[in-house]
Amino acid sequence: MTITEVRVHQVSVPLHTPWVTAVRRTEVVESLLVEIVDADGRSGWGEGVATWKITGDSLPGMAAAVAGPLAEAVTGRDPADLDDLCRAVGTAVVGNTAAKAAVDCALHDLAAVRLGVPLSQLLGAAPRLMPTDVTLALGPVAEMAEAAGQRVAEGFRVLKVKVGGDPVEDLHRLVAIRKAAGPGTVIRLDANQGWTAREAVRIVSQLEDADLGIELVEQPVPAGDLDGLAFVSARVSTPVAADETVWSPADLVEIVRRRAADVVNIKLAKSGGLRPARGLVAVAEASGVQVMVGSMMESHVGIGAAASLAAVTRTPYAVDLDAAWWLKHSPVTGGPSYEGPDLRLAAAPGLGITGLRP
Structure with missing residues (x-):
């Protein structure tokens, strides 16, 4: 059983109240959802958000990292090899921690789905x-x-x-x-x-x-x-x-x-x-x-x-x-x-x- 596809979904969701801190203000969450699919059609989900002033990540940059080196690191591999897959994600590209987090979490989610247990379990x-x-x-x-x-x-x-x-x-x-x-x-x-x-x-x-x-x-x-x-x-x-x-x-x-x-x-x-x-x-x-x-x-x-x-x-x-x-x-x-x-x-x-x- 292998990972067959890494899908990227860009979403935009409005907030009910503006979010204001000492470094930024936003009224909408713009996010990149990563969906990793195995050969049986089961999906695992992860997320990365653009925070220019904290992580330095942008949505186009995250999308490029996920669709390129991060997808290459996991596609065709057995999702049961969770630890080794996540280690490969960590070394596939320099920086890009939000993109890595999205893929890492999607791998964990898929592993839990395949075992039929909640992620926390x-x-x-x-x-x-x-x-x-x-x-x-x-x-x-x-x-x-x-x-x-x-x-x-x-x-x-x-x-x-x-x-x-x-x-x-x-x-x-x-x-x-x-x-x-x-x-x-x-x-x-x-x-x-x-x-x-x-x-x-x-x-x-x-x-x-x-x-x-x-x-x-x-x-x-x-x-x-x-x-x-x-x-x-x-x-x-x-x-x-x-x-x-x-x-x-x-x-x-x-x-x-x-x-x-x-x-x-x-x-x-x-x-x-x-x-x-x-x-x-x-x-x-x-x-x-x-x-x-x-x-x-x-x-x-x-x-x-x-x-x-x-x-x-x-x-x-x-x-x-x-x-x-x-x-x-x-x-x-x-x-x-x-x-x-x-x-x-x-x-x-x-x-x-x-x-x-x-």
């Missing part, structure tokens, strides 16, 4: 309901406070607040959001590289003095400023998470060596898929660094794969997988779904995807 966990945080997009103070109240009323227990604009306004945002969300709601910050190291120390220290109960602050400084990340971690009590700084095990080892972060946000589009992401999880767990499983602005396809990884990852943090919640609809039929603040993995084989949405 293939990885080692039964499909289940998982709570996720929800993001408050960057905006005016009053709008973010109002959104916080709405999300709490909808049942979300963890808010991930986008900051990283004007430092003074960021402080005002957090005071208003805490008041609107109430004392029982967990609040995290995501600066998306928006501060300098000294700004981050000053702002986080002010938040600590104000007793706003911030659980952690994610990627306060630019991705390449590892010294700055360590500078912040050494000078604040609030746990610091690394996101854009961590792509590979070598990155994570350096963070551990410098004690630069307490938490790492592992994303499939950065690591290149489930196989390399599981390697990152193993390094983090062996080093005493906590893990958060997150995503880019992906649809239900990418979120399903990330949630399957989260199901087998020991983390004290609710998963950071609300991306598909922002979509007006899924681009596929089947797959994971949201039930209020919770993400439900499909109990069907693989990701539970039966095809493109009509």
Whole structure:
């Protein structure tokens, strides 16, 4: 039994609310869905999204990588050789981590479909309901406070607040959001590289003095400023998470060596898929660094794969997988779904995807 075809589907899905961070704004998710088909006509699905300012990937570039060297690496081979196939994907082309992730996840999905088990079960966990945080997009103070109240009323227990604009306004945002969300709601910050190291120390220290109960602050400084990340971690009590700084095990080892972060946000589009992401999880767990499983602005396809990884990852943090919640609809039929603040993995084989949405 062999892989006969690698199909590429470009989809565009509108968001119900604009997504705004310190580095970008979008009102639509434009995504590349990869479908790998075997000789019996069974399909496995994966996804890659274009994030120019984070991964550097574009839709045309991903499509070319998938249709060219990545398809060549897997076509004609037995999908049961999952580990070797994913290793071949990782070495077929330099960079292109989002494209690699799409193919890697599609291979995992196909393997689970062929075995008749959910993807999470293939990885080692039964499909289940998982709570996720929800993001408050960057905006005016009053709008973010109002959104916080709405999300709490909808049942979300963890808010991930986008900051990283004007430092003074960021402080005002957090005071208003805490008041609107109430004392029982967990609040995290995501600066998306928006501060300098000294700004981050000053702002986080002010938040600590104000007793706003911030659980952690994610990627306060630019991705390449590892010294700055360590500078912040050494000078604040609030746990610091690394996101854009961590792509590979070598990155994570350096963070551990410098004690630069307490938490790492592992994303499939950065690591290149489930196989390399599981390697990152193993390094983090062996080093005493906590893990958060997150995503880019992906649809239900990418979120399903990330949630399957989260199901087998020991983390004290609710998963950071609300991306598909922002979509007006899924681009596929089947797959994971949201039930209020919770993400439900499909109990069907693989990701539970039966095809493109009509």
